[in-house]
Amino acid sequence: MKVTLEHLTKRFPNRNKKIHEDVVAVNDFTFEIPDGKLVGLLGPSGCGKSTALNLICGLEKPTEGKIFFDTDDVTELPPERRGVGMVFQNYALYPHMTVRQNIIFPLQNLKGKDKITKEQMEERAMTAAKLVQIEALMERKPSEMSGGQQQRVAIARALVKLPRILLLDEPLSNLDARLRLSTREEIRRIQTSTGITTIFVTHDQEEAMSISDLIIVMKEGVIQQIGKPQDVYEDPVNLFVAKFLGTPPINVFHARVAGGGLYLGEDRIADTKAPEGPVTVGIRPEGFIPDPEGPLACKLHRVEVMGRDISVVSSHEASENAVIRSIISSAESEVVRALLADDSKPPKAAEESASDDRIVRFKIRPAKLYLFDTETGNRLEL
Amino acid sequence: MKQQAKGWLYLLPALIFLGVFMVYPLIDVLIYSLEEGYNFASQTRQGVGLGNYAYVLRDPYFISALKNTFVIVIITVPLSTSLALLISYFLSRITFLRQAFQTIYFLPYVTNTLAVGLVFMILFKKTAYTDGMVNVLLNFFGSPSIDFIEGPYAAKMFVMCFYTIWVVMPYKILILTSALASVNPVYYKAARVDGTSSLRIFTRITLPCISPMIFYLVITGFIGAFKAYSDEVALFGTDLNAAGMNTIVGYVYDMLYGEGGGYPSYAAAAALILFAIVFTITCINLLVSNNKAGIGGAA
Numbered sequence: 283m284k285v286t287l288e289h290l291t292k293r294f295p296n297r298n299k300k301i302h303e304d305v306v307a308v309n310d311f312t313f314e315i316p317d318g319k320l321v322g323l324l325g326p327s328g329c330g331k332s333t334a335l336n337l338i339c340g341l342e343k344p345t346e347g348k349i350f351f352d353t354d355d356v357t358e359l360p361p362e363r364r365g366v367g368m369v370f371q372n373y374a375l376y377p378h379m380t381v382r383q384n385i386i387f388p389l390q391n392l393k394g395k396d397k398i399t400k401e402q403m404e405e406r407a408m409t410a411a412k413l414v415q416i417e418a419l420m421e422r423k424p425s426e427m428s429g430g431q432q433q434r435v436a437i438a439r440a441l442v443k444l445p446r447i448l449l450l451d452e453p454l455s456n457l458d459a460r461l462r463l464s465t466r467e468e469i470r471r472i473q474t475s476t477g478i479t480t481i482f483v484t485h486d487q488e489e490a491m492s493i494s495d496l497i498i499v500m501k502e503g504v505i506q507q508i509g510k511p512q513d514v515y516e517d518p519v520n521l522f523v524a525k526f527l528g529t530p531p532i533n534v535f536h537a538r539v540a541g542g543g544l545y546l547g548e549d550r551i552a553d554t555k556a557p558e559g560p561v562t563v564g565i566r567p568e569g570f571i572p573d574p575e576g577p578l579a580c581k582l583h584r585v586e587v588m589g590r591d592i593s594v595v596s597s598h599e600a601s602e603n604a605v606i607r608s609i610i611s612s613a614e615s616e617v618v619r620a621l622l623a624d625d626s627k628p629p630k631a632a633e634e635s636a637s638d639d640r641i642v643r644f645k646i647r648p649a650k651l652y653l654f655d656t657e658t659g660n661r662l663e664l
Numbered sequence: 665m666k667q668q669a670k671g672w673l674y675l676l677p678a679l680i681f682l683g684v685f686m687v688y689p690l691i692d693v694l695i696y697s698l699e700e701g702y703n704f705a706s707q708t709r710q711g712v713g714l715g716n717y718a719y720v721l722r723d724p725y726f727i728s729a730l731k732n733t734f735v736i737v738i739i740t741v742p743l744s745t746s747l748a749l750l751i752s753y754f755l756s757r758i759t760f761l762r763q764a765f766q767t768i769y770f771l772p773y774v775t776n777t778l779a780v781g782l783v784f785m786i787l788f789k790k791t792a793y794t795d796g797m798v799n800v801l802l803n804f805f806g807s808p809s810i811d812f813i814e815g816p817y818a819a820k821m822f823v824m825c826f827y828t829i830w831v832v833m834p835y836k837i838l839i840l841t842s843a844l845a846s847v848n849p850v851y852y853k854a855a856r857v858d859g860t861s862s863l864r865i866f867t868r869i870t871l872p873c874i875s876p877m878i879f880y881l882v883i884t885g886f887i888g889a890f891k892a893y894s895d896e897v898a899l900f901g902t903d904l905n906a907a908g909m910n911t912i913v914g915y916v917y918d919m920l921y922g923e924g925g926g927y928p929s930y931a932a933a934a935a936l937i938l939f940a941i942v943f944t945i946t947c948i949n950l951l952v953s954n955n956k957a958g959i960g961g962a963a
């Protein structure tokens with residue numbers, strides 16, 4: 283099922299009674315979600331993700347705009363007639379019902395020609411339970427299950443009606459780190475095996491990047507960018523998106539363009555056709571190549587070995603943050619090791635020495651270097 | 665061991681207090697109830713046995729009090745609880761003037777019983793000048809006047825139950841309103857996505873979620889109604905036997921201090937019979953509520 287939003291807008295009266303200006307939770311959403319895709323709706327807390335999901339689901343009525351499922355205009359339809367399944371942030375399993383009763387509950391609401399027999403209900407519930415692998419827990423109460431199991435039950439309950447669209451609101455935020463990893467794979471698996479168009483909301487960029495076919499990055503009710511996770515990561519439209527995606531986060535510098543060159547402090551790190559004046563520069567951690575001849579001279583703080591890669595923590599006068607984090611892949615790490623060896627100190631010891639006056643020089647990968655307008659944050663051509 | 669001793673030491677003040685004011689009187693009442701022909705003035709007795717119980721159970725005044733108490737309990741507890749549930753449910757659904765309604769419904773709770781009794785007098789009592797407001801209304805619709813305070817038993821019982829329900833409802837509304845507000849709204853959202861009807865949402869989600877509170881109200885309601893007395897006095901005066909509206913607690917009181925009083929043994933026996941009844945009913949209530957919680961009650 284393809285989902286199309288046209289100029290979808292939702293305003294709330296401000297909760298703070300003293301402020302009369304409305305809160306625009308969702309501002310002029312226009313996009314199309316292709317059939318059978320897993321889409322991550324991504325943004326910081328309070329940016330209107332849940333509101334957007336509630337609009338698609340039908341729990342909230344839009345102030346303006348239209349929603350289409352395929353070619354059906356569902357804007358005015360109540361949730362139950364839209365054919366959506368929703369998984370809520372805290373699962374919202376009915377605490378007094380067993381897993382079986384929870385899963386069957388939506389089926390018992392079916393009316394008219396959709397009505398099905400008890401046996402069919404049992405069968406559908408069992409199918410849904412098998413899909414999320416909780417068929418052994420059918421007689422348990424929600425309070426007798428772990429968060430991950432409750433999550434699966436919630437998904438089974440959402441899927442049992444065979445919805446056209448599955449909506450998940452922060453499905454992983456209540457799980458601990460390990461469960462989060464496995465559960466997100468699980469969601470991906472369920473989505474792939476059912477082929478159901480799925481929209482899931484998260485404030486965790488890693489989560490969205492790892493399993494989505496498409497991500498939608500939003501900020502304060504406004505869509506910033508839509509695209510394949512890798513594309514958005516590699517080609518952010520503005521500083522917000524660039525900062526929001528990626529771990530470790532992008533390194534931001536106050537820079538200036540002068541005489542066709544891009545200067546970080548005194549270091550001319552690249553040629554540029556951008557207009558003269560101050561600009562903001564973002565460099566991804568993997569955009570630094572250690573090179574004794576490199577143009578960017580940073581003060582070395584420490585080196586952290588993380589498995590195959592090593593991470594160099596340094597600082598620069600033009601940096602917005604206190605430290606610059608760069609990830610050096612094993613292939614290039616020789617230079618850093620050599621640098622450390624130069625000082626005839628074993629790397630181990632260097633790691634521990636908190637700070638000294640050594641300088642590390644980097645060359646910058648042009649593809650990992652982004653220019654932004656300092657005022658608007660919009661991307662500029664390099 | 666030492667820890668335990670310490671624990672008991674901390675409990676000691678409370679234990680002494682409970683012993684002096686709860687356990688000792690209870691035992692004393694039990695002893696009184698078993699002393700036959702006890703004379704309060706001379707502190708003498710004729711024997712020990714169940715004679716007092718036999719007397720009380722054969723006393724027509726006690727039988728009448730027992731009957732009245734049961735009628736009040738059986739009518740007022742279910743009615744007041746379900747009415748309170750209905751009112752708090754609708755209160756929870758409106759936003760307009762909700763605060764105002766909540767205050768109004770709560771007023772009887774902070775009003776003195778006797779003042780409420782006075783209001784009911786104006787509503788129901790016949791005087792030289794008027795038949796009471798309710799009768800004025802009845803007359804308006806073409807029905808003859810009914811004497812609610814000194815008339816037929818059914819009329820008096822109606823006023824009695826009306827009054828009791830009116831007095832106990834505010835507290836129940838208060839409890840149920842907060843119970844309803846404490847149900848996680850996300851359950852209702854989930855139910856709406858699944859197209860659940862309002863009735864089904866109420867019976868399958870709301871009720872189970874607030875069932876512990878309902879059981880609490882039913883149990884305390886039973887206990888309270890069995891102990892009814894002051895409300896009867898407020899409506900019918902102190903001579904409840906003459907009015908035929910006595911209750912068990914009223915009977916106990918009369919046996920102790922009433923005009924025909926001075927019989928602590930009969931009073932003690934009647935009090936223990938009441939205790940046995942309340943105890944049994946509460947046990948049944950608890951059994952039912954635990955069972956319910958096991959099947960479908962809130963976790």
Ligand SMILES: Nc1ncnc2c1ncn2[C@@H]1O[C@H](COP(=O)(O)OP(=O)(O)O)[C@@H](O)[C@H]1O
Binds near residue numbers: 325
């Ligand atoms: N029912 C409501 N009434 C008023 N304001 C609301 C309501 N729901 C959400 N908002 C506001 O809309 C904004 C977006 O909220 P929400 O969609 O919950 O954000 P998110 O899910 O991204 O954290 C917030 O500023 C929030 O305060």
Ligand SMILES: [Mg+2]
Binds near residue numbers: 332333452
């Ligand atoms: Mg949210």
